[in-house]
Amino acid sequence: MAQALLTAQSLFCERDDRILFDQLQLTVSEGEIWQVEGRNGSGKTTLLSILCGLSSHYEGELYWRGEPMDEVREQFLSELLYIGHQTGVSAMLTAEENLHWQCALHPSLDASRAQQALESVGLKGFEDVPAHQLSAGQKRRIALAKLYMSRAKLWILDEPFTAIDKIGVAAKEALMVEHIRAGGSVIMTTHQDLSAEIPLHTINVEHFASSQREWS
Amino acid sequence: MSSTLQLFKQTFRRDLTLAFRRKSELVNPLIFFLIVASLFPIGVSPEPNFLSQLAPGLVWVAALLATLLSMETLFKSDYEDGSLEQLLLSPQPVFLVVLSKVLAHWLLSGLALTLVAPLLGVMLFLPSEGMPGLMLSLLLGTPTLSLIGAIGAALTVGLRRGGVLISLLVLPLYIPVLIFGSSAVQAAVTGLPLDGYLALLGAMLALALALAPIAAGAALRISVSG
Numbered sequence: 306m307a308q309a310l311l312t313a314q315s316l317f318c319e320r321d322d323r324i325l326f327d328q329l330q331l332t333v334s335e336g337e338i339w340q341v342e343g344r345n346g347s348g349k350t351t352l353l354s355i356l357c358g359l360s361s362h363y364e365g366e367l368y369w370r371g372e373p374m375d376e377v378r379e380q381f382l383s384e385l386l387y388i389g390h391q392t393g394v395s396a397m398l399t400a401e402e403n404l405h406w407q408c409a410l411h412p413s414l415d416a417s418r419a420q421q422a423l424e425s426v427g428l429k430g431f432e433d434v435p436a437h438q439l440s441a442g443q444k445r446r447i448a449l450a451k452l453y454m455s456r457a458k459l460w461i462l463d464e465p466f467t468a469i470d471k472i473g474v475a476a477k478e479a480l481m482v483e484h485i486r487a488g489g490s491v492i493m494t495t496h497q498d499l500s501a502e503i504p505l506h507t508i509n510v511e512h513f514a515s516s517q518r519e520w521s
Numbered sequence: 522m523s524s525t526l527q528l529f530k531q532t533f534r535r536d537l538t539l540a541f542r543r544k545s546e547l548v549n550p551l552i553f554f555l556i557v558a559s560l561f562p563i564g565v566s567p568e569p570n571f572l573s574q575l576a577p578g579l580v581w582v583a584a585l586l587a588t589l590l591s592m593e594t595l596f597k598s599d600y601e602d603g604s605l606e607q608l609l610l611s612p613q614p615v616f617l618v619v620l621s622k623v624l625a626h627w628l629l630s631g632l633a634l635t636l637v638a639p640l641l642g643v644m645l646f647l648p649s650e651g652m653p654g655l656m657l658s659l660l661l662g663t664p665t666l667s668l669i670g671a672i673g674a675a676l677t678v679g680l681r682r683g684g685v686l687i688s689l690l691v692l693p694l695y696i697p698v699l700i701f702g703s704s705a706v707q708a709a710v711t712g713l714p715l716d717g718y719l720a721l722l723g724a725m726l727a728l729a730l731a732l733a734p735i736a737a738g739a740a741l742r743i744s745v746s747g
Contacts, residue, residue: 359606359745382611387607396598398535406532
C-alpha cells in the first residue's frame, strides 16, 4: 500500500460568485500521476495553486503525509516542485543564472546537475543567452530543466508542455515515469494527449462544479 | 543556516544583475532627483539666500519622491514572470529574500541618492556645514524609505496600476522620516547638535528593519493569493 502524500478533503472554492468546485476530494499517493482535467476557466490552475499553498481562497482541509498542512508546511515545501503557468524564468537573466537562483530558493534542487539538465532539455550552447532572446518553448525548457535536477517528492506542473515540441514532451513523460517509479508523484494539467503507456489517474474539476451555478 | 545565507547572497546578486541589465530603471530615480533640484532655482528664485534656506527640505523631498518613484518596480517583474510564486514556495523564510531585495534596491537608489546629494546641496547653496548632516540623515533615512516602500510595493504588486496606491499607502509613513531628516540638515546648518535627530532616524530604521520585511512578505502572500 503506497503512502498517501497529499490529501485534499471537501475543497470548496468560489470565484467571482461562481462556485468552481465543491466537495472536491483528492488523494495523491506515492507512484501516481494525476491529470487535472477541465475546460478553460474551469479552475484547474486555481486547484493547483490551492494544493501547493499559493492560494488561500478555499475552504476544506489539506494534509501532507497525513498531517494537517498548516503544521507541516515547511516540510511540504521542501518536498515540492512547482512549475506554474508563469514559469518563474526571468527574461533578463540567462538560463544558468535563472537555475542558480532557483537552486538557492529550493534546496531540493541539485545545483550540481544544472549543466547536465540544460543539456537534457536541449539548451546546450544557450546557457549564456538572456532568456528574452530565446523562443517561448526554450524559455519553458529552462523551467523544465528543474525536473532533471529535482529531488522533490511531489511535482505540481501547470501546463508544463505549452510550446514544447513532441520530442520534448516524450522526454518529459519518460522522466515522469522514472519519477513515479522512484516513489514520487505528479499532479499536472495539460491539454495534450499523453502517451498511453503512462499510468494516469484523472480528476475532472467540472464534476465538482456546483450544478446550480450562482450568478449575482 | 548556511543555505539561508546563501539564498540571501544569491538574491542580492541576482537583483543587482537584473538592475544593471535594466539601465533605464537604474538611472530613473537619480535623474528625477537631479531634475527636481535643478528646476527649483529656475522656477522659484535663483537668489542664494533664499535657496540655501530651502535646500535642506528640498533635497529631502526630492530624495523621498525619487525613492517612491522607484519602489513600484521592486517586485513587479518577479510577479509578472512567476518568480514570486517560486519565492513563496521556498521552504526558506520569505522575509530574508525581501530584505535582500530591498538591500539591493537601496544600494542602487537610496545610497546613490545619498552620494549625489552633496552635488545638489552645492547647486542649492546649502552651507558647507550642512553637508555632513545631509549625508548622514540620508544615509540613515533612505533605507527606512526603501523598507517601508517595500510593504506598499508588495501590497500593490498584483494590481494593474499600483503606482498611485503605493504613494497613498506609504506617504503617511514617510512623513516622520522626512521631518527628522530635513530637521537634521537644518540643525547641521545652524550648528546645533545632530545626535538627537540621527538617533531618531536610526530608531526608525531599526524598527523598519525588524518589521518591514515580515510585513512585506505577508503582503506578497496576499498579492499572489489574490
